[in-house]
Amino acid sequence: SSGINAEYGVNNDNSQVDPQPSMSAKKMIGDTGFHFAESGEFLDESNNKFSFAISDNHRENQARYEKIGDAVTDHIYKLMEENHKLERIRVPIGVKSSKLASFVFASFDFLQSKKKKLVLINGSGAVKAGQWARSIIINDNLYPGSMLPYLTWAENNNFDALVLNTNESGSRFQGSADPFEHAQTVWDNFLSSIPEKCVYIVAHSFGGVVVQKLIQNNSNFEDIVSKIAFTDSVHMGRLGSETTPSINWVTSSKPVNTRLGGGGASSKRSAGCRDHPWTSHFAMDSIFSWFMEDNIDLVEDNNVSESISMEKADIAETSEEQMGLTEPSTQTEPMSQTKLEATAEPSSQCELETQTELMSQSEPETQTELMSQSEPGTQTE
Numbered sequence: 001s002s003g004i005n006a007e008y009g010v011n012n013d014n015s016q017v018d019p020q021p022s023m024s025a026k027k028m029i030g031d032t033g034f035h036f037a038e039s040g041e042f043l044d045e046s047n048n049k050f051s052f053a054i055s056d057n058h059r060e061n062q063a064r065y066e067k068i069g070d071a072v073t074d075h076i077y078k079l080m081e082e083n084h085k086l087e088r089i090r091v092p093i094g095v096k097s098s099k100l101a102s103f104v105f106a107s108f109d110f111l112q113s114k115k116k117k118l119v120l121i122n123g124s125g126a127v128k129a130g131q132w133a134r135s136i137i138i139n140d141n142l143y144p145g146s147m148l149p150y151l152t153w154a155e156n157n158n159f160d161a162l163v164l165n166t167n168e169s170g171s172r173f174q175g176s177a178d179p180f181e182h183a184q185t186v187w188d189n190f191l192s193s194i195p196e197k198c199v200y201i202v203a204h205s206f207g208g209v210v211v212q213k214l215i216q217n218n219s220n221f222e223d224i225v226s227k228i229a230f231t232d233s234v235h236m237g238r239l240g241s242e243t244t245p246s247i248n249w250v251t252s253s254k255p256v257n258t259r260l261g262g263g264g265a266s267s268k269r270s271a272g273c274r275d276h277p278w279t280s281h282f283a284m285d286s287i288f289s290w291f292m293e294d295n296i297d298l299v300e301d302n303n304v305s306e307s308i309s310m311e312k313a314d315i316a317e318t319s320e321e322q323m324g325l326t327e328p329s330t331q332t333e334p335m336s337q338t339k340l341e342a343t344a345e346p347s348s349q350c351e352l353e354t355q356t357e358l359m360s361q362s363e364p365e366t367q368t369e370l371m372s373q374s375e376p377g378t379q380t381e
Helices: 058-082 134-139 148-156 179-191 207-217 276-282 284-291 352-359 368-372
Strands: 034-036 042-044 086-091 102-107 116-121 159-163 199-204 225-231 246-250 259-263 266-270
Touching: 042 134, 058 086, 058 102, 058 134, 058 148, 086 179, 102 179, 116 148, 116 179, 116 207, 134 276, 148 159, 148 284, 159 179, 179 207, 199 207, 199 276, 207 225, 225 284, 246 259, 246 276, 246 284, 276 284
Parallel strands: 116 159, 116 199, 199 225, 225 246, 246 266
Antiparallel strands: 034 042, 086 102, 102 159, 259 266
Protein backbone atom coordinates (compact mmCIF):
# COMPACT_ATOMS: atom_id res chain seq x y z
CA SER A 1 0.00 0.00 0.00
CA SER A 2 1.12 3.55 -0.58
CA GLY A 3 1.80 6.12 2.07
CA ILE A 4 4.21 6.38 4.96
CA ASN A 5 5.70 3.37 6.66
CA ALA A 6 5.04 4.23 10.29
CA GLU A 7 7.79 1.95 11.53
CA TYR A 8 10.67 3.48 9.59
CA GLY A 9 9.22 6.76 8.41
CA VAL A 10 9.74 6.08 4.72
CA ASN A 11 7.56 5.46 1.71
CA ASN A 12 5.88 2.10 1.43
CA ASP A 13 6.20 2.25 -2.34
CA ASN A 14 8.31 4.03 -4.90
CA SER A 15 6.00 7.00 -5.33
CA GLN A 16 6.83 10.47 -4.06
CA VAL A 17 4.57 11.40 -1.17
CA ASP A 18 3.82 15.06 -0.66
CA PRO A 19 1.66 15.45 2.45
CA GLN A 20 1.48 19.25 1.99
CA PRO A 21 1.55 20.11 5.70
CA SER A 22 0.11 23.43 6.80
CA MET A 23 2.50 26.30 7.47
CA SER A 24 1.84 26.00 11.21
CA ALA A 25 2.76 22.30 11.11
CA LYS A 26 6.08 22.90 9.39
CA LYS A 27 8.96 22.86 11.85
CA MET A 28 11.72 24.89 10.26
CA ILE A 29 15.28 23.68 10.74
CA GLY A 30 17.00 26.60 12.45
CA ASP A 31 16.97 29.69 10.24
CA THR A 32 17.55 27.75 7.03
CA GLY A 33 14.06 28.29 5.65
CA PHE A 34 13.72 24.51 5.19
CA HIS A 35 11.84 21.78 7.01
CA PHE A 36 11.58 18.01 6.81
CA ALA A 37 8.23 16.88 5.44
CA GLU A 38 6.57 13.80 6.89
CA SER A 39 7.98 11.86 3.93
CA GLY A 40 11.50 12.87 4.95
CA GLU A 41 12.08 15.28 2.08
CA PHE A 42 13.94 18.52 2.84
CA LEU A 43 11.66 21.30 1.55
CA ASP A 44 11.44 25.06 1.71
CA GLU A 45 8.35 27.02 2.73
CA SER A 46 6.87 26.52 -0.75
CA ASN A 47 7.59 22.77 -0.61
CA ASN A 48 10.39 23.03 -3.15
CA LYS A 49 13.36 20.69 -2.78
CA PHE A 50 16.80 21.95 -1.90
CA SER A 51 18.90 23.32 -4.74
CA PHE A 52 22.63 23.67 -4.25
CA ALA A 53 23.35 26.26 -6.95
CA ILE A 54 21.27 29.33 -6.24
CA SER A 55 24.11 31.71 -7.10
CA ASP A 56 26.85 31.95 -9.72
CA ASN A 57 29.32 32.18 -6.84
CA HIS A 58 30.33 28.67 -5.82
CA ARG A 59 31.76 29.85 -2.50
CA GLU A 60 28.45 31.39 -1.56
CA ASN A 61 26.63 28.20 -2.50
CA GLN A 62 29.07 26.11 -0.49
CA ALA A 63 28.89 28.41 2.54
CA ARG A 64 25.08 28.18 2.46
CA TYR A 65 25.28 24.41 2.14
CA GLU A 66 27.61 24.12 5.14
CA LYS A 67 25.35 26.34 7.23
CA ILE A 68 22.36 24.17 6.35
CA GLY A 69 24.42 21.05 7.03
CA ASP A 70 25.23 22.27 10.54
CA ALA A 71 21.55 22.95 11.21
CA VAL A 72 20.61 19.49 9.93
CA THR A 73 23.24 17.95 12.21
CA ASP A 74 21.72 19.67 15.24
CA HIS A 75 18.24 18.57 14.15
CA ILE A 76 19.30 14.92 13.91
CA TYR A 77 20.92 15.16 17.33
CA LYS A 78 17.58 16.41 18.64
CA LEU A 79 15.68 13.59 16.94
CA MET A 80 17.99 10.99 18.48
CA GLU A 81 17.47 12.51 21.91
CA GLU A 82 13.74 13.24 21.76
CA ASN A 83 12.33 10.59 19.44
CA HIS A 84 14.74 7.75 20.17
CA LYS A 85 15.48 8.63 23.80
CA LEU A 86 19.25 8.45 23.42
CA GLU A 87 21.50 10.32 25.81
CA ARG A 88 24.28 12.62 24.66
CA ILE A 89 27.28 11.51 26.71
CA ARG A 90 30.70 13.12 26.79
CA VAL A 91 33.69 10.89 26.21
CA PRO A 92 35.76 9.99 28.05
CA ILE A 93 33.04 9.56 30.67
CA GLY A 94 33.64 12.01 33.47
CA VAL A 95 35.12 14.87 31.46
CA LYS A 96 33.49 18.00 32.85
CA SER A 97 34.09 20.52 30.09
CA SER A 98 32.27 20.12 26.78
CA LYS A 99 35.10 22.09 25.18
CA LEU A 100 37.52 19.27 25.99
CA ALA A 101 35.34 16.30 25.12
CA SER A 102 33.72 14.70 22.12
CA PHE A 103 30.40 12.94 22.66
CA VAL A 104 28.33 9.96 21.60
CA PHE A 105 24.67 8.99 21.80
CA ALA A 106 23.66 5.94 23.83
CA SER A 107 20.52 4.29 25.09
CA PHE A 108 19.57 5.09 28.65
CA ASP A 109 21.33 2.82 31.15
CA PHE A 110 23.49 1.41 28.34
CA LEU A 111 26.21 0.10 30.66
CA GLN A 112 23.85 -1.57 33.13
CA SER A 113 21.34 -2.97 30.66
CA LYS A 114 21.82 -6.57 29.58
CA LYS A 115 20.23 -6.06 26.18
CA LYS A 116 22.13 -6.68 22.97
CA LYS A 117 23.97 -3.63 21.65
CA LEU A 118 23.76 -2.08 18.18
CA VAL A 119 26.84 0.07 17.49
CA LEU A 120 26.75 2.49 14.52
CA ILE A 121 29.90 4.02 13.00
CA ASN A 122 29.78 6.46 10.09
CA GLY A 123 32.43 7.28 7.50
CA SER A 124 34.86 10.19 7.32
CA GLY A 125 34.33 13.81 6.35
CA ALA A 126 31.53 16.17 7.36
CA VAL A 127 29.07 13.58 8.62
CA LYS A 128 28.45 13.55 12.36
CA ALA A 129 26.68 11.16 14.70
CA GLY A 130 23.39 9.91 13.29
CA GLN A 131 24.32 10.44 9.62
CA TRP A 132 25.44 8.06 6.90
CA ALA A 133 25.42 10.65 4.11
CA ARG A 134 24.65 14.33 4.61
CA SER A 135 24.02 15.02 0.95
CA ILE A 136 21.35 12.31 0.79
CA ILE A 137 19.63 13.87 3.79
CA ILE A 138 19.62 17.33 2.22
CA ASN A 139 19.21 16.49 -1.48
CA ASP A 140 17.03 13.39 -1.27
CA ASN A 141 15.54 12.25 2.02
CA LEU A 142 16.25 12.26 5.75
CA TYR A 143 15.67 8.55 6.33
CA PRO A 144 17.99 6.79 3.85
CA GLY A 145 20.75 9.30 4.63
CA SER A 146 20.52 9.01 8.40
CA MET A 147 20.82 6.30 11.03
CA LEU A 148 17.28 6.90 12.29
CA PRO A 149 15.79 3.75 10.68
CA TYR A 150 18.54 1.69 12.33
CA LEU A 151 17.63 3.20 15.70
CA THR A 152 13.96 2.41 15.14
CA TRP A 153 14.87 -1.18 14.33
CA ALA A 154 16.97 -1.39 17.50
CA GLU A 155 14.06 -0.18 19.61
CA ASN A 156 11.63 -2.60 17.99
CA ASN A 157 13.97 -5.55 18.52
CA ASN A 158 15.06 -4.81 22.08
CA PHE A 159 18.58 -3.64 21.30
CA ASP A 160 20.37 -0.82 23.04
CA ALA A 161 22.02 1.61 20.63
CA LEU A 162 25.37 3.37 20.68
CA VAL A 163 26.13 5.98 17.98
CA LEU A 164 29.78 6.97 17.64
CA ASN A 165 30.84 10.45 16.56
CA THR A 166 34.25 9.77 15.02
CA ASN A 167 34.37 13.04 13.07
CA GLU A 168 33.77 15.06 16.23
CA SER A 169 37.47 14.69 16.90
CA GLY A 170 40.64 16.75 16.93
CA SER A 171 43.65 17.68 19.01
CA ARG A 172 41.59 19.72 21.48
CA PHE A 173 39.43 16.74 22.43
CA GLN A 174 40.63 14.53 25.26
CA GLY A 175 40.55 10.93 24.09
CA SER A 176 39.32 11.85 20.61
CA ALA A 177 42.34 13.29 18.81
CA ASP A 178 41.30 11.39 15.68
CA PRO A 179 38.60 8.87 14.69
CA PHE A 180 40.71 5.93 15.86
CA GLU A 181 41.31 7.35 19.33
CA HIS A 182 37.64 8.33 19.58
CA ALA A 183 36.58 4.76 18.83
CA GLN A 184 39.12 3.34 21.28
CA THR A 185 37.91 5.69 24.01
CA VAL A 186 34.33 4.62 23.33
CA TRP A 187 35.40 0.96 23.42
CA ASP A 188 37.12 1.44 26.78
CA ASN A 189 34.20 3.39 28.27
CA PHE A 190 31.20 1.55 26.84
CA LEU A 191 32.02 -1.80 25.27
CA SER A 192 35.01 -3.47 26.90
CA SER A 193 32.92 -4.91 29.73
CA ILE A 194 29.87 -5.94 27.69
CA PRO A 195 28.93 -9.65 28.03
CA GLU A 196 30.26 -11.98 25.36
CA LYS A 197 28.80 -11.83 21.86
CA CYS A 198 26.31 -9.08 22.68
CA VAL A 199 27.64 -6.36 20.36
CA TYR A 200 26.57 -5.95 16.72
CA ILE A 201 28.40 -3.33 14.66
CA VAL A 202 27.39 -1.50 11.48
CA ALA A 203 30.25 0.52 9.95
CA HIS A 204 30.12 2.52 6.74
CA SER A 205 33.03 3.46 4.47
CA PHE A 206 36.01 4.64 6.56
CA GLY A 207 34.17 3.36 9.61
CA GLY A 208 35.38 -0.06 8.49
CA VAL A 209 38.98 1.09 8.91
CA VAL A 210 38.08 2.28 12.42
CA VAL A 211 36.69 -1.17 13.24
CA GLN A 212 39.78 -2.82 11.79
CA LYS A 213 41.92 -0.77 14.18
CA LEU A 214 39.71 -1.73 17.12
CA ILE A 215 40.19 -5.40 16.27
CA GLN A 216 43.95 -4.98 16.15
CA ASN A 217 44.15 -3.09 19.44
CA ASN A 218 41.73 -5.05 21.62
CA SER A 219 42.33 -8.70 22.42
CA ASN A 220 38.80 -9.08 23.79
CA PHE A 221 37.12 -7.80 20.59
CA GLU A 222 36.26 -11.27 19.29
CA ASP A 223 34.80 -12.26 22.66
CA ILE A 224 32.48 -9.26 22.84
CA VAL A 225 31.41 -8.63 19.22
CA SER A 226 28.96 -11.06 17.67
CA LYS A 227 28.76 -9.76 14.07
CA ILE A 228 30.07 -6.89 11.96
CA ALA A 229 28.11 -5.47 9.03
CA PHE A 230 30.14 -3.21 6.75
CA THR A 231 28.56 -1.03 4.09
CA ASP A 232 31.08 -0.43 1.34
CA SER A 233 33.89 -0.38 3.88
CA VAL A 234 37.27 0.79 2.61
CA HIS A 235 39.43 -1.25 4.97
CA MET A 236 42.36 -2.94 3.25
CA GLY A 237 44.03 -6.28 3.80
CA ARG A 238 43.07 -8.74 6.50
CA LEU A 239 40.38 -7.60 8.87
CA GLY A 240 42.25 -9.08 11.81
CA SER A 241 39.47 -11.23 13.21
CA GLU A 242 39.42 -14.93 12.38
CA THR A 243 36.26 -15.81 14.27
CA THR A 244 33.90 -12.80 14.30
CA PRO A 245 31.57 -13.10 11.29
CA SER A 246 31.58 -10.05 9.02
CA ILE A 247 29.94 -9.14 5.73
CA ASN A 248 30.83 -6.16 3.58
CA TRP A 249 27.84 -5.04 1.50
CA VAL A 250 29.58 -3.26 -1.38
CA THR A 251 28.53 -1.20 -4.38
CA SER A 252 27.36 -3.45 -7.18
CA SER A 253 24.72 -3.63 -9.89
CA LYS A 254 23.98 -7.20 -8.84
CA PRO A 255 20.79 -7.81 -6.83
CA VAL A 256 21.07 -7.04 -3.15
CA ASN A 257 22.77 -9.77 -1.11
CA THR A 258 24.38 -11.48 -4.09
CA ARG A 259 27.49 -13.25 -2.82
CA LEU A 260 30.55 -11.63 -4.39
CA GLY A 261 33.41 -13.40 -2.69
CA GLY A 262 35.33 -13.71 0.52
CA GLY A 263 36.03 -16.65 2.71
CA GLY A 264 36.32 -17.78 6.29
CA ALA A 265 34.59 -15.45 8.72
CA SER A 266 34.52 -12.57 6.21
CA SER A 267 32.47 -12.32 3.04
CA LYS A 268 31.40 -9.74 0.49
CA ARG A 269 27.90 -9.23 -0.87
CA SER A 270 26.15 -6.75 -3.11
CA ALA A 271 24.43 -3.80 -1.47
CA GLY A 272 22.11 -3.67 -4.46
CA CYS A 273 23.15 -0.21 -5.62
CA ARG A 274 26.11 1.40 -7.37
CA ASP A 275 26.30 4.59 -5.32
CA HIS A 276 28.65 4.39 -2.34
CA PRO A 277 26.70 6.73 0.01
CA TRP A 278 23.47 4.74 -0.45
CA THR A 279 24.83 1.33 0.56
CA SER A 280 23.81 1.60 4.23
CA HIS A 281 20.23 2.22 3.13
CA PHE A 282 19.92 -0.52 0.51
CA ALA A 283 21.68 -3.18 2.58
CA MET A 284 19.64 -2.37 5.68
CA ASP A 285 17.04 -5.14 5.52
CA SER A 286 19.71 -7.73 4.76
CA ILE A 287 21.78 -6.54 7.71
CA PHE A 288 18.80 -6.71 10.05
CA SER A 289 17.92 -10.22 8.89
CA TRP A 290 21.51 -11.36 9.31
CA PHE A 291 21.73 -9.89 12.79
CA MET A 292 18.56 -11.74 13.73
CA GLU A 293 19.96 -14.92 12.17
CA ASP A 294 17.18 -15.28 9.64
CA ASN A 295 17.72 -17.56 6.68
CA ILE A 296 18.07 -14.82 4.12
CA ASP A 297 18.08 -15.87 0.50
CA LEU A 298 21.48 -15.54 -1.08
CA VAL A 299 21.43 -14.81 -4.80
CA GLU A 300 24.28 -16.76 -6.34
CA ASP A 301 26.24 -14.92 -9.01
CA ASN A 302 25.17 -16.98 -11.99
CA ASN A 303 24.70 -14.60 -14.91
CA VAL A 304 22.50 -12.32 -12.90
CA SER A 305 21.38 -9.15 -14.55
CA GLU A 306 23.72 -6.19 -14.36
CA SER A 307 20.83 -3.79 -13.93
CA ILE A 308 18.56 -3.38 -10.93
CA SER A 309 15.39 -1.39 -10.54
CA MET A 310 16.68 0.38 -7.45
CA GLU A 311 19.65 1.90 -9.23
CA LYS A 312 19.82 5.67 -9.27
CA ALA A 313 18.67 7.16 -12.54
CA ASP A 314 21.59 9.49 -13.03
CA ILE A 315 25.04 8.23 -12.10
CA ALA A 316 27.58 11.03 -11.78
CA GLU A 317 30.07 11.38 -14.58
CA THR A 318 33.26 11.89 -12.65
CA SER A 319 34.97 9.16 -10.66
CA GLU A 320 34.85 11.23 -7.47
CA GLU A 321 31.12 11.68 -7.69
CA GLN A 322 30.65 8.01 -8.50
CA MET A 323 32.49 7.16 -5.29
CA GLY A 324 30.42 9.64 -3.33
CA LEU A 325 33.33 11.89 -2.50
CA THR A 326 32.16 15.28 -3.70
CA GLU A 327 28.97 17.22 -3.42
CA PRO A 328 27.57 17.75 -6.92
CA SER A 329 27.19 21.39 -7.86
CA THR A 330 23.64 20.72 -8.90
CA GLN A 331 21.01 18.64 -7.22
CA THR A 332 20.68 15.04 -8.34
CA GLU A 333 17.32 13.36 -8.68
CA PRO A 334 16.09 11.63 -5.54
CA MET A 335 16.56 7.89 -5.47
CA SER A 336 13.49 5.70 -5.23
CA GLN A 337 12.74 4.48 -1.75
CA THR A 338 12.52 0.79 -0.98
CA LYS A 339 10.02 -0.82 1.27
CA LEU A 340 11.60 -1.09 4.70
CA GLU A 341 9.71 -3.47 6.91
CA ALA A 342 11.37 -5.50 9.63
CA THR A 343 9.69 -8.86 10.02
CA ALA A 344 12.35 -10.71 11.95
CA GLU A 345 11.57 -11.65 15.52
CA PRO A 346 14.31 -11.23 18.11
CA SER A 347 16.51 -14.20 18.78
CA SER A 348 17.45 -15.21 22.28
CA GLN A 349 21.07 -14.26 22.83
CA CYS A 350 23.25 -12.59 25.48
CA GLU A 351 21.73 -12.66 28.96
CA LEU A 352 18.66 -14.47 30.26
CA GLU A 353 17.21 -11.11 31.25
CA THR A 354 17.15 -10.06 27.62
CA GLN A 355 15.50 -13.31 26.60
CA THR A 356 12.80 -12.80 29.21
CA GLU A 357 12.12 -9.27 28.02
CA LEU A 358 11.79 -10.45 24.46
CA MET A 359 9.39 -13.25 25.41
CA SER A 360 7.11 -10.71 27.07
CA GLN A 361 6.76 -8.70 23.87
CA SER A 362 4.40 -9.29 21.03
CA GLU A 363 5.96 -9.21 18.93
CA PRO A 364 33.33 -3.04 -3.51
CA GLU A 365 34.07 -4.22 -4.67
CA THR A 366 35.69 -2.32 -1.83
CA GLN A 367 36.58 1.27 -2.67
CA THR A 368 40.12 1.33 -1.38
CA GLU A 369 40.84 4.67 -3.00
CA LEU A 370 38.77 6.37 -0.31
CA MET A 371 41.25 5.51 2.42
CA SER A 372 43.92 7.74 1.03
CA GLN A 373 41.71 10.78 0.79
CA SER A 374 40.40 13.08 3.47
CA GLU A 375 36.88 13.65 2.26
CA PRO A 376 36.21 17.37 1.68
CA GLY A 377 33.39 19.40 3.10
CA THR A 378 31.67 19.24 -0.27
CA GLN A 379 31.46 15.45 -0.12
CA THR A 380 28.19 13.59 -0.38
CA GLU A 381 28.57 11.81 2.92
